Amino acid sequence: MPNNASNIQSKQGGYSRKALDYFKNPKHAGEMKNPDATGKVGNPTCGDVMHIFIKVKDNKITDIKFKTFGCVAAISSSEALCVLAKGKTLEQAEKISNQDILEHLGWLPPVKIHCSVLGAEGLKDAIKDFREKHKKA
Amino acid sequence: MKTIYLDNGATTMADPKVIEAMKPYFDDKFGNASSTHHKGQEAKMALEEARETIAKSIGARYDEIIFTSGGTESNNFAVKGIAFANKSKGNHIITTKIEHDCILNACKWLETQGFKVTYLDVDKEGFVDPKQVEKAITKQTILVSVIHGNNEIGTIQDIRAIGEVCRKKEIIFHTDACQSYTKTLLDVKKQSLDLVTINSHKIHGPKGVGALYVRKGTKITPLNHGGGHEFALRSGTENVSGIVGFAKAVKIAGSSHIKQMTKMRDYLFENVLKIPDTAVNGSTGDRRLCNNANFSFKYVEGESIGAYLDAKGICSSTGSACSSHTLEPSHVLMALGMDAEDAHGSLRLSISRFTTKEEIDKLIEVLPGIISKLRKMSPLAKSDTKDSADSGGW
Incomplete structure (x- = not known):
């Protein structure tokens, strides 16, 4: 797509090609059996609920999945988060910000920025859950 | 990939016959309907023929049809025009919670101008109870506006019953019939209507054209002041090609x-x-x-x-x-x-x-x-x- 067209699209509230591709073919959507930790953010009244499941080995995220109720932005942000987080150490992963998710997707329509925030928070919540479980163990 | 268009509540494809009917009014018959020369009169003829067609379709007189730029303008004209023309009688408007945004936002704006608005509830299927309309009427009420066919959930209101209530109480009654026009009975006499919003692009006509039916004798203030077009109720050179297309769409339906x-x-x-x-x-x-x-x-x-x-x-x-x-x-x-x-x-x-x-x-x-x-x-x-x-x- 020419730059001009994508500029117009981002200003008008359309989605980037990457966001649409992630939305249509998410590789990380679905259940995870026996996750090491789970992050839960959002609420159905607001229209977005995100659950992030992680498996952790040697302080690294070896597997990550999501289940998301929400729009194209929420689902593509979830997928982008998973792509960014996989293989990272917990310290690296918890630094993933909504800005990283936005940059990875190209852009999100301005009113949908909160979906990328939800993605970053979902992972932080999962890491928090992991550390709490780990402490007790 | 073939498009399957299931969003006709948003807009419709113009019927090819509509487009054919419009074409001459861009070049051959391009005149301004207000001009007295033959080019102008040619356009004027087409405009008035279209007005007749549309008036007939809802049981109105030709001089009760005011062409506008579409549903949003007609609805704004109805609500604000009645409010301003009748404020010596009262400042209360009754509408519903399921109106199109252009009615709701026009009403909200009127609230900032000293008007009071009652937004009626609907039942779980989206119906307004005509008895609730009657109950909501006060001595200050000047207008009742209820959407005929709802744009989202398709509920068709009993505008005949609501119209009777309003006529009995001598309150002006407006209905937004953008979605229902040509899709169910719309008759200004049988349904005791004082104002009706209709538009063209929901019925396979062109975008940018609509009309407001204004019953003879209804006091209404224009939104557009200018050269006195449309019986001095809506100034601005008429969109002749659009209006011709609108009328053609009505004829086909x-x-x-x-x-x-x-x-x-x-x-x-x-x-x-x-x-x-x-x-x-x-x-x-x-x-x-x-x-x-x-x-x-x-x-x-x-x-x-x-x-x-x-x-x-x-x-x-x-x-x-x-x-x-x-x-x-x-x-x-x-x-x-x-x-x-x-x-x-x-x-x-x-x-x-x-x-x-x-x-x-x-x-x-x-x-x-x-x-x-x-x-x-x-x-x-x-x-x-x-x-x-x-x-x-x-």
């Missing part, structure tokens, strides 16, 4: 189309409702627009459904917050008393007389898989939710 669309709509209902955990928003049967269907699918979000449908070439719309600029779910769905979660999962499919059974079949083929796929992704769905189809093809 017929009751056989209503039957055809009703049949297609019911076929759509029957099949989409086979998807588990699916509900109809609005009413079923006679008191629903023949081209409107609206569903809520549990556990999934409407913009996502629409985006997957779009990827298959199918155009639809949703009342989900996620598709609005404000991130609020549809005020119409919320007025039905729905949970926000169910409103988020809504999908509107609106057909036209051009919609074919093959197109509906294609929708029915892909929709169950889309819902199933999104439910598998959704943390709200019970993991044992059974679906009639797998997510094949995705």
